[in-house]
Amino acid sequence: MQAATIKINQTGESQTLTIEKPASGLSLQGRIRVPGDKSISHRALMLGALATGETTVEGLLLGEDPRSTAKCFSLLGASISELNAELVTVRGVGLGDLTEPIDVLDAGNSGTTMRLMLGILASHPGRFFAVTGDSSLRSRPMSRVIKPLQQMGAQIWGRAGNSLAPLAVVGQQLKPIHYHSPIASAQVKSCILLAGLMAEGETTVTEPALSRDHSERMLRAFGAQLTVDRETCSVTVTGPAKLIGQKVIVPGDISSAAFWLVAGAIVPNSELVVENVGVNPTRTGVLEALEMMGADIELQNQREAAGEPVADILVRNSAQLKGCTIAGDLIPRLIDEIPILAVAAAFAKGTTVIRDAAELRVKESDRLAVMAAQLNRMGAKITELPDGLEITGGTPLTGADVDSYTDHRIAMSLAIAALNSSGVTNIHRAEAAAISYPDFTATLQQVCQPN
Ligand code: SPQ
Numbered sequence: 444m445q446a447a448t449i450k451i452n453q454t455g456e457s458q459t460l461t462i463e464k465p466a467s468g469l470s471l472q473g474r475i476r477v478p479g480d481k482s483i484s485h486r487a488l489m490l491g492a493l494a495t496g497e498t499t500v501e502g503l504l505l506g507e508d509p510r511s512t513a514k515c516f517s518l519l520g521a522s523i524s525e526l527n528a529e530l531v532t533v534r535g536v537g538l539g540d541l542t543e544p545i546d547v548l549d550a551g552n553s554g555t556t557m558r559l560m561l562g563i564l565a566s567h568p569g570r571f572f573a574v575t576g577d578s579s580l581r582s583r584p585m586s587r588v589i590k591p592l593q594q595m596g597a598q599i600w601g602r603a604g605n606s607l608a609p610l611a612v613v614g615q616q617l618k619p620i621h622y623h624s625p626i627a628s629a630q631v632k633s634c635i636l637l638a639g640l641m642a643e644g645e646t647t648v649t650e651p652a653l654s655r656d657h658s659e660r661m662l663r664a665f666g667a668q669l670t671v672d673r674e675t676c677s678v679t680v681t682g683p684a685k686l687i688g689q690k691v692i693v694p695g696d697i698s699s700a701a702f703w704l705v706a707g708a709i710v711p712n713s714e715l716v717v718e719n720v721g722v723n724p725t726r727t728g729v730l731e732a733l734e735m736m737g738a739d740i741e742l743q744n745q746r747e748a749a750g751e752p753v754a755d756i757l758v759r760n761s762a763q764l765k766g767c768t769i770a771g772d773l774i775p776r777l778i779d780e781i782p783i784l785a786v787a788a789a790f791a792k793g794t795t796v797i798r799d800a801a802e803l804r805v806k807e808s809d810r811l812a813v814m815a816a817q818l819n820r821m822g823a824k825i826t827e828l829p830d831g832l833e834i835t836g837g838t839p840l841t842g843a844d845v846d847s848y849t850d851h852r853i854a855m856s857l858a859i860a861a862l863n864s865s866g867v868t869n870i871h872r873a874e875a876a877a878i879s880y881p882d883f884t885a886t887l888q889q890v891c892q893p894n
Contacts, residue, residue: 444893447862451873451884460854460873460884462861463842468894469862470760471713475886477700479504479528479693480721481879482629482657483751485555487691488512489637490665491533492521492541493563496688498533503693506879511551515560518544538686539641543570547609550576552807552849552878555630557608558588559658562634565597566641567614575609579807579849585610588634591622595638595646619644619682626802627651627775632678633658640667640684649677652772655725660750664689692749694721698852699880700756701729701780703890706859707758708738709790715890716743718755728777730756732784735767736791766793766836774799779806781832782856785814788834789823790863797831807878808850817845817857821864842866851878858887 448463484504489512491498503509505526513523520542522534536542541563548564550557557576564572575581586606589599595617601610619642624631632648636658639646653676663669665686670679700717707715722730722742733740739761742754764787769777777784781800788795803810811832815825820843824835842864847854854875861868876883 446893447891449884449888449891456874457872458874460858460870461867462858462870463867464862465893468711469891470894471703471706471710471715471890472892473890474716474718475703475890476718477695477703477720478506478880478882480696481506481508481698482555482655483661483691483693483721484509485512485559486657486661487693488516488523488533489559489563490661490686491688492516492519492523492535493538494535494665494686494688495537496535498535498688498691500531500533500691500693502528503531504696504879506877506881507551508553508556508878511549511553512556515548515550515556518546518548533688535686535688538684539567541567541570544572547573547575550574550580552577552579554580554583557585558630558634559637561585561588561599561610561612562592562638564612564614565592565599566617566638568616570614572612572614573609574612581608584805587626587628587631591620591631591635592638594620594622595642597638617642619646621647621649624648624650627654629654629658636662636678636680639680640682642682645679645681647677647679649675652676652775653725654775655723657723661691664750690749694748694751694753695719696879697721697726697729698779701783702855702859704729704733704738704740704756704758705783705787706862708733708760708764709787709863711760713758713760716755716757719753720756722752722754725776728773729780729784731773732767732769732777733787736764736787737762738764764791766791766795766834768796770796770798778802779852782810782814782852783859785818785825785832785834786856786860788836789818789825789840789860791836793836795834795836798828799830801830806850808848808853810850810853813848813850813853814856817853818860820845821860821868840864842868844869844871847872847875849875851875851880855880855883858883862891
């Protein structure tokens with residue numbers, strides 16, 4: 444039996460991931476775990492840093508993005524133990540007591556770090572902060588959080604009319620507002636709520652559709668006074684708040700599990716169980732989309748861990764996927780899974796239409812343009828729409844030279860597409876996967892079994 448070729452070539456800082464399935468074909472088998480949820484990991488570090496007393500974090504994601512958050516909050520005075528997935532201890536400074544850092548705060552590639560941190564920094568009166576990120580983050584819009592923060596009285600300056608990093612912040616005593624966000628964004632919502640912790644009175648954020656609610660759950664657990672109105676998609680925090688250190692258990696990231704769910708659904712004869720995955724309803728849109736496509740997916744052993752629902756997810760390749768429409772309120776609940784759903788659609792029978800997803804153009808890359816171009820290089824039939832993709836599935840894909848554009852979700856989505864294609868695929872700049880999934884290639888090697 445010949446094994447699949449799954450190997451990494453390192454050139455300087457850059458990696459090329461080469462994938463070729465054996466002539467006999469392959470299937471995916473086994474029980475695996477994915478790393479900790481990225482959104483929850485950031486929030487655990489941030490709230491731990493702001494709380495009084497000790498916060499313990501089990502299952503933290505050891506990806507580059509949470510590392511950026513940990514570095515920033517260490518510079519701001521929190522005491523954070525060495526990062527590991529078993530147990531991280533954070534000794535917080537107490538709300539309002541972050542120190543003025545002696546260096547620039549570097550959020551790296553992480554939009555969540557920069558946007559949530561801006562709300563925290565802007566509300567620390569009298570202190571100066573300089574904030575930057577890598578070239579991708581420096582091109583991502585920050586005005587979506589800066590504008591509402593300015594309405595609260597924040598003083599923030601930056602490039603392009605105060606909309607792009609590097610940014611300078613001088614903390615102020617902020618006033619509460621009711622902000623009607625034009626976009627369903629957990630980063631915007633969380634930024635304003637975090638700023639509202641220090642403002643006197645009620646700060647409310649209303650969004651057009653419900654985005655992930657990890658901040659709300661965790662803020663409440665840390666002792667903040669928070670009310671949620673699901674009907675109107677509104678959240679209110681009452682300040683000034685007091686946060687007290689907690690025990691946080693981070694479940695596996697459904698956004699990382701999504702690669703295996705799609706792989707298991709499209710690669711013939713596959714059967715995989717992804718254990719311990721966070722199934723918060725604000726994140727499970729990918730399960731609903733895959734169900735619409737006819738995938739065989741089952742949630743097992745459903746339970747709760749530290750305020751977040753968790754399950755093991757079984758996927759079997761038992762039926763040919765079919766095209767569907769993904770749009771509307773479902774989009775914020777699967778926003779990061781659209782690249783891998785585009786791969787599922789490329790192998791599905793019929794047409795899949797993805798709409799209302801223009802937000803993808805301002806992620807780590809323009810994910811609509813990049814996924815369409817890279818999958819089309821492999822023979823897919825994808826047309827870009829202003830706010831989505833139209834994918835005519837079912838044409839067999841052929842290996843090609845493709846590029847991640849330094850976007851972790853693109854790198855991993857292309858690797859799953861390569862598994863079900865003929866010939867050799869070289870994924871350039873595949874090192875980007877380490878942003879959210881450092882062991883992705885190792886798990887890929889583990890689950891691929893030659894026929
Ligand atoms: O942190 P970053 O770089 O923005 O990461 C991404 C990702 O794909 O990992 C988006 F590019 O996830 C965001 C997500 O898209 C993480 C997030 C959060 O933790 O609050 C919310 C979403 O972004 P948004 O802009 O919709 O609020």
